[in-house]
Every structure is written in C-alpha cells, then in structure tokens.
Amino acid sequence: MSHPGADRVREVARLAGRSARSRRRAFLAEGPQAVREALRRHRAGNRTVEQVFATDDALARHPELGEPADGVVLRRVTSEVLAAMSDTVTPQGVVAVCRMVDVGLDEVLAGDPRLIAVLCQVRDPGNAGTVLRAADAAGADAVILTRGSVDLYNPKTVRSTVGSLFHLPVVLGVPFAGLADRLRASAVTLLAADGYGSTDLDALQDAAAARRLIRRETAAAPTEGLALEAPTAWLFGNEAHGLAEDERSAAHARVRVPVYGAAESLNVGTAATVCLYASARAQRR
Amino acid sequence: MSHPGADRVREVARLAGRSARSRRRAFLAEGPQAVREALRRHRAGNRTVEQVFATDDALARHPELGEPADGVVLRRVTSEVLAAMSDTVTPQGVVAVCRMVDVGLDEVLAGDPRLIAVLCQVRDPGNAGTVLRAADAAGADAVILTRGSVDLYNPKTVRSTVGSLFHLPVVLGVPFAGLADRLRASAVTLLAADGYGSTDLDALQDAAAARRLIRRETAAAPTEGLALEAPTAWLFGNEAHGLAEDERSAAHARVRVPVYGAAESLNVGTAATVCLYASARAQRR
Structure with missing residues (x-):
C-alpha cells in the first residue's frame, strides 16, 4: 500500500502539470463518472486506461469500476493517498491514469x-x-x-x-x-x-x-x-x-x-x- | 475619502452575506458590465441603484458609469477600498449597491x-x-x-x-x-x-x-x-x-x-x- 509521499503517488500527482502530461502522454481522469467513461472507451477496444486508483469505499459504491479490464492495473489506496494524487478537493474515491485520446x-x-x-x-x-x-x-x-x-x-x-x-x-x-x-x-x-x-x-x-x-x-x-x-x-x-x-x-x-x-x-x-x-x-x- | 476599514466600507462588504442583504433589501453588483446594466434599468424608471463606488481609473475607462443618474450617489474610492468592499478578487474598479429587483x-x-x-x-x-x-x-x-x-x-x-x-x-x-x-x-x-x-x-x-x-x-x-x-x-x-x-x-x-x-x-x-x-x-x- 502506498503512502501519500511515495514516488508512485507523486508521479500520478505530477500529471496535474502540463510538462509531466506531455512527457508521459498521459492525463488524469477523476471521479466515478469520468473513470467509468474512460473504462467504457477502453473496453470498446480503444486502449485508454493505464491504472485505476480507488478507495475500498468507492469500489463498494461503484463495483463496475473494479471489474477487470484488459491491461488495466487496479490499485486500492487510502483516501489520503487519493487526495495526494488528485487535483480535485473531493475526487470521490477514484482516479485513473489515461492515455491521451486525441486523434489526427x-x-x-x-x-x-x-x-x-x-x-x-x-x-x-x-x-x-x-x-x-x-x-x-x-x-x-x-x-x-x-x-x-x-x-x-x-x-x-x-x-x-x-x-x-x-x-x-x-x-x-x-x-x-x-x-x-x-x-x-x-x-x-x-x-x-x-x-x-x-x-x-x-x-x-x-x-x-x-x-x-x-x-x-x-x-x-x-x-x-x-x-x-x-x-x-x-x-x-x-x-x-x-x-x-x-x-x-x-x-x-x-x-x-x-x-x-x-x-x-x-x-x-x-x-x-x-x-x-x-x-x-x-x-x- | 474612505479607508478600507471605515464603517461605510464594512457596511458595503457585508452585502456579501445573506443576512445583511435581507436586512437592507440590497445587494452588490460588481464590475463595469453589471453596473452598466443596473444603471440602464435605473434610468429606464425602475429605481435600482443606490450608490456606485468606482476608482478614478475605472471611471476614465468607462465614463458612462460616472454620468449622473437620478438619486444615485457616486463615490470615488481607491482600489484598496474597492477590494475591501467587493466579493470578487478583481472587481475591475467598480461596484454598485442595488435595491433588490425581484417582483411578485x-x-x-x-x-x-x-x-x-x-x-x-x-x-x-x-x-x-x-x-x-x-x-x-x-x-x-x-x-x-x-x-x-x-x-x-x-x-x-x-x-x-x-x-x-x-x-x-x-x-x-x-x-x-x-x-x-x-x-x-x-x-x-x-x-x-x-x-x-x-x-x-x-x-x-x-x-x-x-x-x-x-x-x-x-x-x-x-x-x-x-x-x-x-x-x-x-x-x-x-x-x-x-x-x-x-x-x-x-x-x-x-x-x-x-x-x-x-x-x-x-x-x-x-x-x-x-x-x-x-x-x-x-x-x-
């Protein structure tokens, strides 16, 4: 289990900044609705989601967010870790690291x-x-x-x-x-x-x-x-x-x-x- | 000229709160566009504006805000006083104390x-x-x-x-x-x-x-x-x-x-x- 100061947590939190997003070609989706839509796109065959970070509480409320998706890593975290990762004051217990979705x-x-x-x-x-x-x-x-x-x-x-x-x-x-x-x-x-x-x-x-x-x-x-x-x-x-x-x-x-x-x-x-x-x-x- | 701590300034600033608004049956319009529309309604015969507080700078940029309107008191204030009156971080140099406009x-x-x-x-x-x-x-x-x-x-x-x-x-x-x-x-x-x-x-x-x-x-x-x-x-x-x-x-x-x-x-x-x-x-x- 990560703690709020861990490297992995900081790496996710950095996606709030433009340069980290450009370097990793990734961004953050926050909250159940955004993560659900990202997973839906992913399951439809467009590789979208890399990792989902969720609290036990959020997974209990939104069990569909914890269902396996091809190539997606699900990590259970505390609400403190989640708050440290997120740009939002109330990320509602779940964030996803997503690949950029823009097309040519x-x-x-x-x-x-x-x-x-x-x-x-x-x-x-x-x-x-x-x-x-x-x-x-x-x-x-x-x-x-x-x-x-x-x-x-x-x-x-x-x-x-x-x-x-x-x-x-x-x-x-x-x-x-x-x-x-x-x-x-x-x-x-x-x-x-x-x-x-x-x-x-x-x-x-x-x-x-x-x-x-x-x-x-x-x-x-x-x-x-x-x-x-x-x-x-x-x-x-x-x-x-x-x-x-x-x-x-x-x-x-x-x-x-x-x-x-x-x-x-x-x-x-x-x-x-x-x-x-x-x-x-x-x-x- | 008022200073940011003066009674009159505090009285205007209190209009950010619901109880002061109810008591006075007045509210704050902030920024040139809102104050202009309030004055337009006032000049059309619906008593709307009680007082306008503006910086010299704002009056230079928006001279129409300083034109006389029946029963409206115009007060020139410093930007510090204006900031102390206003709910907005950047009130753009002008606020008006307005009478409530709702009808039955x-x-x-x-x-x-x-x-x-x-x-x-x-x-x-x-x-x-x-x-x-x-x-x-x-x-x-x-x-x-x-x-x-x-x-x-x-x-x-x-x-x-x-x-x-x-x-x-x-x-x-x-x-x-x-x-x-x-x-x-x-x-x-x-x-x-x-x-x-x-x-x-x-x-x-x-x-x-x-x-x-x-x-x-x-x-x-x-x-x-x-x-x-x-x-x-x-x-x-x-x-x-x-x-x-x-x-x-x-x-x-x-x-x-x-x-x-x-x-x-x-x-x-x-x-x-x-x-x-x-x-x-x-x-x-």
Whole structure:
C-alpha cells in the first residue's frame, strides 16, 4: 500500500502539470463518472486506461469500476493517498491514469464527418468543456481545438467535459489556416458563429424545416446554397474577443444566433449549444 | 475619502452575506458590465441603484458609469477600498449597491407572459446564472426560482448572470405547488424538461414548424393539443436530482431534449438553452 509521499503517488500527482502530461502522454481522469467513461472507451477496444486508483469505499459504491479490464492495473489506496494524487478537493474515491485520446485530423476527415465543432482559441476550461459536452449531445463527429486553445488534458477541462472527451474524437493544436483549407477541400461548410453575422440562424433553420416537409411530400429535393443539412464545421471563438478576422473570413457564412431579449450577447457555451443542435436537427434525417 | 476599514466600507462588504442583504433589501453588483446594466434599468424608471463606488481609473475607462443618474450617489474610492468592499478578487474598479429587483408573481401573470423559465430548486449559482442568461437571450418574460433554489443575490449568482438579472422580471422563493396552480389557472402550459420524458422536443418543434409553414400558405390554423406556440412555463430541475416527482407530475408534459450522441445527460444550462430557444422560435410570429 502506498503512502501519500511515495514516488508512485507523486508521479500520478505530477500529471496535474502540463510538462509531466506531455512527457508521459498521459492525463488524469477523476471521479466515478469520468473513470467509468474512460473504462467504457477502453473496453470498446480503444486502449485508454493505464491504472485505476480507488478507495475500498468507492469500489463498494461503484463495483463496475473494479471489474477487470484488459491491461488495466487496479490499485486500492487510502483516501489520503487519493487526495495526494488528485487535483480535485473531493475526487470521490477514484482516479485513473489515461492515455491521451486525441486523434489526427486525417482520421477525422477520413470518416466523412457531418458535424464538427471547432474551438478557435477558446481559453476557459469550463467553456471548452461545455462545448465538448454539447457537441457530444448533438452527436457531432469530432471536436477540434485550434492552436492557442485551452489544454484539453488540464484537470479542470477534463472535469468540465463530464466524460464527453471519451465519447467523440478530439483533434488538438491545429493551426487554423491549414484546418480551414482541409475542411473546405473535404466539402465541409464552415459556419462562423458570430454575434454580428449577417446570416440569421433562424432563417437557416426555417429553410431546413421547409425542405424537410417538402421531402416528406415529394421526392428528395436537391439543396442549393447554404444548408444546415450539409456537412458542417461550426467555428466558435475566444470568449473575450470572439472569432479573429482570419477565422471569420475563412467561413462560408457568418451566422448570428438570434437574441430575442435584452441580453447583449450569448456566452460561447450557449451559442454552441444552439448552433450544434440546429445542425443536428436538420441533419438527423 | 474612505479607508478600507471605515464603517461605510464594512457596511458595503457585508452585502456579501445573506443576512445583511435581507436586512437592507440590497445587494452588490460588481464590475463595469453589471453596473452598466443596473444603471440602464435605473434610468429606464425602475429605481435600482443606490450608490456606485468606482476608482478614478475605472471611471476614465468607462465614463458612462460616472454620468449622473437620478438619486444615485457616486463615490470615488481607491482600489484598496474597492477590494475591501467587493466579493470578487478583481472587481475591475467598480461596484454598485442595488435595491433588490425581484417582483411578485401577480405582476408577472398580469402581463400575460408567453415564455417563463422556472428553476425548481436549482442550487448552483453558475447554473442559475446560465439559465437566467439563456432566458434573457430567448426573450422570456420572466424567470421564477422556487423555494429552495440558490440565492439570486449571492455575489456568485449575480456575477454569473452577467447583467441579465437587470433585464427581465425575476420572482423568488415561490412554493412550487401554488405556483403550478397559478400558472395553470392563467392558461400557461407547463413543460417539464426531463431526460426521461416521453414527449420528444424535436417532435414538438417539427409540429410547430409545419404549422408555421401552413399558416404562411393559408389562413391561421387553430392549434390543438400541446403546442410550443402556446404560453409556456418550462420547469428545470435540480442539477443532482432533476425534477422532483411532484414537479414532474404537475406538468402538462415531460419533454425530453434529444441526445444524439453518447452523452449521458445534458446539464441544466444546456437543456434550458435548447428548450427556451425552441419555444422562442415557435412563438416569435
């Protein structure tokens, strides 16, 4: 049994820092929900989890976390050891050392993605987590973080995704210019979420709803122009400055989420939720 | 000029606590954006702001905060005094002592509301703020917090609304049972946002979109059954436990926001955003 000052404990605790994560290509998932989702991904054939550290109490409450998984080492530890390993004040009795899960852009594009969320220099861990979770709920095929965005493997970001980072492919550190070219070359429409955009999201949704109704009545009608049904990458900007000029101008359209009330603007998580759900609704048939 | 230990400074600082707020029927708005929105509400004829405390630096950067407003006392203070008054580490040079802005349920119902967000025992300040901000953006007529919900005037909640609490009527501390009766008596449809609900939000949206298209072609068609166009109150539940059984069973329908991906559930802010925007879209014509 380890004690809180042991080498192994310190090595896990160091994963709270970026340099240790880069060196080991590993990060920490904390709490039962995140560890459960990591193990699920692992059991589905994507080697994800290296080690699970859990208290007896946590294993009694969540027995599925203690079930054997191929190549995963389970270690029982005291709550003191767990607290010393964890970035969280209350890690709820379990943490896992996970291999980094990000994939390459080629892999994502090879899968003919229909819906992608691109975080353009989004810096706040909570916002990144909210967008990733919304992308997961909306059934997006991937989330891409451009160079200069928050570190996905930062414990704060990992926590705020509530397990969603184990659900869908994530691409990290992509320079924006090359990304836009690749997406356009793959016939993906780039829509910039922009409070000052000239295209109204409601108009796009109305048009998509009309096409859907017509298709029910007649044969499938070909779609011209901007259509939410088309493969789409949404660009979401930095929380303080929005999208940069080069990001906005690379898009096929700048789309405004309508604000019906007196709110000055939407936060990036709210805007992303509305945009991604609008696309998901339009694409689902 | 005050110093950080002066009585007046301590009196303002005490507004971080619930008992001082109740006694004085006042609370603190911190930072330029919140103070600007409070002053805007005040100038629109709703007495809101009692005192503004600002550093010279903040007034130079935001001169509109120093413009005279009827009955508002402006006091220039040092950044040390401001820090001593404020709950925030970085109050950005300005705080305002505001009168509580909540209104009674009667007042809201007298205005024939079309869209209301009801927070049922939502406890997290950040979640409450996100829902209030989404309600504001969606043009809701009011937000109601049931008894047992987070304190709206807690500095954390005030901050997370980013000024939206000054934009639309908020009703506080309403016992749920009486609220449901009053809403039903006012012909407001109660929709419970419930991950296990049997009514799909997409189906409601499809039906509303179809009716909208038909109305364009023909005369206005009367609407039967559950319709997003009807005056609606959305019920959003506690972040850990969801809606309680009495809350769910008081609703006309339990509505599920579709999850297209692998996400287990939506957080209350995301669900509220999707639901309120769906209603706003359906109602806007």
